[in-house]
Amino acid sequence: MSGEPLLSIEGVNVYLGAGRREVRILSDLSLSIAAGEMVGMVGESGCGKTMTGLAILRLLPEVARCEGRIRFEGSDLLALDEPAMAQIRGRRIAMIFQDAASALDPVFTVGHQIAETIRAHFRVGMKEARERAIDALDKVGIPAPRQRYGDYPHQFSGGMRQRVMIAIALSCEPRLLIADEPTTALDVTVQAQVIDLLIARASESGTALLFITHDLGVLAQACARILTMYAGELVEDGAVDAVLSRPQHPYTAGLLRSLPRLSAPKTVLPAIPGRVLGPGEGGAGCRFASRCTYALDPCARRQSLLRLDHRHVRCWRSRDLDLPGARA
Amino acid sequence: MREATALVATQDLAIHFVNAHGRGRIKAVDGVTLAVARGETFGIIGESGSGKSSLGRALVGLQKPSKGKVLHEGRDLFALNRRDFARHRRDFPIVFQDSATAMDPRMTIAQSVREPLDIAATMAPAARDARVAELLDAVGLAAEHGRRYPRELSGGQNQRATIARALALNPKLIVCDEVVAPLDVSIQADILNLFARLQQLLGLTYVFITHDLGVVAHISDRIAVMYLGKFVEVAPAASLMRTPLHPYAQALLSAEPDPAATAAQRRQRIVLQGEIPSASAPPSGCRFRTRCWRATEQCAATEPPLREIERGRLVACHHVDSTALAAGDSAAQADTSSRATGMAPASL
Numbered sequence: 001m002s003g004e005p006l007l008s009i010e011g012v013n014v015y016l017g018a019g020r021r022e023v024r025i026l027s028d029l030s031l032s033i034a035a036g037e038m039v040g041m042v043g044e045s046g047c048g049k050t051m052t053g054l055a056i057l058r059l060l061p062e063v064a065r066c067e068g069r070i071r072f073e074g075s076d077l078l079a080l081d082e083p084a085m086a087q088i089r090g091r092r093i094a095m096i097f098q099d100a101a102s103a104l105d106p107v108f109t110v111g112h113q114i115a116e117t118i119r120a121h122f123r124v125g126m127k128e129a130r131e132r133a134i135d136a137l138d139k140v141g142i143p144a145p146r147q148r149y150g151d152y153p154h155q156f157s158g159g160m161r162q163r164v165m166i167a168i169a170l171s172c173e174p175r176l177l178i179a180d181e182p183t184t185a186l187d188v189t190v191q192a193q194v195i196d197l198l199i200a201r202a203s204e205s206g207t208a209l210l211f212i213t214h215d216l217g218v219l220a221q222a223c224a225r226i227l228t229m230y231a232g233e234l235v236e237d238g239a240v241d242a243v244l245s246r247p248q249h250p251y252t253a254g255l256l257r258s259l260p261r262l263s264a265p266k267t268v269l270p271a272i273p274g275r276v277l278g279p280g281e282g283g284a285g286c287r288f289a290s291r292c293t294y295a296l297d298p299c300a301r302r303q304s305l306l307r308l309d310h311r312h313v314r315c316w317r318s319r320d321l322d323l324p325g326a327r328a
Numbered sequence: 329m330r331e332a333t334a335l336v337a338t339q340d341l342a343i344h345f346v347n348a349h350g351r352g353r354i355k356a357v358d359g360v361t362l363a364v365a366r367g368e369t370f371g372i373i374g375e376s377g378s379g380k381s382s383l384g385r386a387l388v389g390l391q392k393p394s395k396g397k398v399l400h401e402g403r404d405l406f407a408l409n410r411r412d413f414a415r416h417r418r419d420f421p422i423v424f425q426d427s428a429t430a431m432d433p434r435m436t437i438a439q440s441v442r443e444p445l446d447i448a449a450t451m452a453p454a455a456r457d458a459r460v461a462e463l464l465d466a467v468g469l470a471a472e473h474g475r476r477y478p479r480e481l482s483g484g485q486n487q488r489a490t491i492a493r494a495l496a497l498n499p500k501l502i503v504c505d506e507v508v509a510p511l512d513v514s515i516q517a518d519i520l521n522l523f524a525r526l527q528q529l530l531g532l533t534y535v536f537i538t539h540d541l542g543v544v545a546h547i548s549d550r551i552a553v554m555y556l557g558k559f560v561e562v563a564p565a566a567s568l569m570r571t572p573l574h575p576y577a578q579a580l581l582s583a584e585p586d587p588a589a590t591a592a593q594r595r596q597r598i599v600l601q602g603e604i605p606s607a608s609a610p611p612s613g614c615r616f617r618t619r620c621w622r623a624t625e626q627c628a629a630t631e632p633p634l635r636e637i638e639r640g641r642l643v644a645c646h647h648v649d650s651t652a653l654a655a656g657d658s659a660a661q662a663d664t665s666s667r668a669t670g671m672a673p674a675s676l
Contacts (some may be wrong), residue, residue: 045512104339157603173465187375187376187603187604188537188539188583188584189579189580189599190603191583191584193407193599193600193601195585214513215585216513216587217406217586219585219587220585221585221594224375241590241591242429244587244588254514255513255514258513258517259513260517260520260543260547260638261588262587262588263546265545265547265548265565265569266524266547269520270517271514271515271518271521272517326588
């Protein structure tokens with residue numbers, strides 16, 4: 001990586017609720033994404049994956065408070081006024097959500113919804129926007145795009161709707177695309193098509209990708225780098241192949257071990273004992289310590305994200321632990 | 329596996345629905361014959377619209393078939409009179425995907441688990457509370473969880489409660505329909521372990537319906553691969569995972585993202601074109617031919633029967649014979665790369 005990264009997040013904390021009820025749902029989040037980089041974020045429900053995406057776009061719910069620094073293409077996103085932020089949303093940073101059916105407006109044609117996005121960011125007439133929208137539909141593999149332009153979302157299948165979402169997101173050639181569980185609702189064979197499409201279109205236009213998922217397999221297929229989130233914290237950040245073959249945070253290793261397809265059939269799956277700490281629960285120490293087989297006394301102290309070779313790990317023991325990975 | 333000795337069997341089972349416009353029929357299940365032995369875990373894998381859930385519902389008597397039979401221990405389930413039917417169904421409960429809606433929100437967990445005991449009334453009322461405590465304990469819930477309402481429990485805990493309820497009347501077989509689909513990986517592992525432990529303890533038989541290959545491969549003895557209302561392949565779990573024979577089974581195995589795959593393996597996967605066709609107008613001949621890279625004229629003309637090509641291995645494909653098996657794993661592996669590139673761009 002040379003020069004300034006496309007996106008850099010430094011020491012971001014997100015709080016929900018007010019006064020004494022306030023709880024921290026994201027803590028000490030620091031990461032950067034280079035131009036054109038494909039980064040995947042994995043973690044279980046409630047770990048703060050979606051909140052990270054929303055924080056970058058400043059779309060957090062009104063009761064949330066965000067502190068820290070989010071720099072994107074040289075500007076501090078948290079310091080921008082709303083009109084300036086609106087110029088970035090959709091144009092420089094786009095987001096795709098899991099549920100394409102509810103993300104699309106049912107009363108407008110899909111073509112109209114793509115053209116609307118284009119016209120919000122470029123000074124083009126309706127005719128030009130229409131042509132660009134048809135082109136966008138064509139690029140995401142929708143057959144007969146000129147005819148389908150006038151169809152409504154309900155006339156598309158789940159996989160096709162997610163293609164439309166990708167078309168809208170990429171229509172303004174953003175520099176960063178945040179895809180939040182874009183294939184979770186799809187069947188395996190359709191999921192494979194959509195992942196391939198997303199990667200192909202993003203790399204063509206040099207768009208960086210932040211791919212949020214709970215599925216390690218999907219992540220491995222789509223991304224070069226993996227970010228593991230646990231209970232509101234980033235716990236591991238490294239190259240996909242390196243992390244999967246030799247995880248350095250006990251939670252990443254535990255997640256890999258509990259996958260059914262990686263253990264012998266009909267054997268007891270090595271599940272992670274205990275349960276995840278909720279927001280506001282736990283002290284200052286490692287949030288995984290109560291479930292970790294490697295925990296020692298110093299784990300009760302605050303853990304910071306350590307830099308090891310080409311990896312960042314939030315575990316003071318990571319240097320001496322030899323944890324099993326997905327590829328023995 | 330003789331159907332007469334099987335715990336649950338179907339004979340040429342079909343479930344057709346009249347579609348919303350009143351014309352045409354949706355053939356959700358279209359001619360499925362299966363036999364599940366006592367103590368076995370029979371996995372059914374398929375994508376949405378394959379008919380796997382309709383089949384599961386028919387197995388426990390929740391869905392009347394349009395054609396064919398469901399046999400429970402050799403007796404035709406839908407030929408029983410009302411009383412026998414009700415009594416029979418107690419031995420064959422079903423657990424659904426969405427545990428939160430499967431439980432009555434106004435009843436505590438203990439009340440929900442007790443309900444089948446109250447309805448069956450085979451046990452003295454005084455003994456029922458003790459039985460509830462025993463059931464909660466068996467699925468790893470504390471007595472304290474029993475006093476709570478479904479909304480106060482996590483997804484994993486609710487799923488444990490629905491399993492406790494399914495166990496209440498000492499069933500012989502449990503149909504599990506996507507029971508771990510909405511759960512996080514670490515909780516999913518807990519629940520799969522629970523199913524395995526209960527099977528050992530109680531000698532249960534499972535029909536495990538899922539779209540998740542990792543899950544079905546881990547828990548099943550035999551697996552049926554379902555596509556558009558039909559079984560396209562039935563095989564012992566290990567054989568299917570090692571050498572899938574039907575092109576759809578091969579594509580399914582290849583498309584499932586595997587975190588342990590190397591970068592080279594990931595590039596070699598087969599990505600099918602298009603989506604599953606509508607069950608109201610399935611393609612002629614072989615139903616998979618519109619997405620299949622091996623399809624020929626024969627596939628459009630005649631439907632391949634599900635035939636046994638080796639003991640315990642059934643495949644419905646004109647292009648698969650016993651030589652495919654003899655060729656072994658290495659050939660199947662080498663074939664993958666050419667398939668991935670030589671795929672016909674089938675459009676639907």
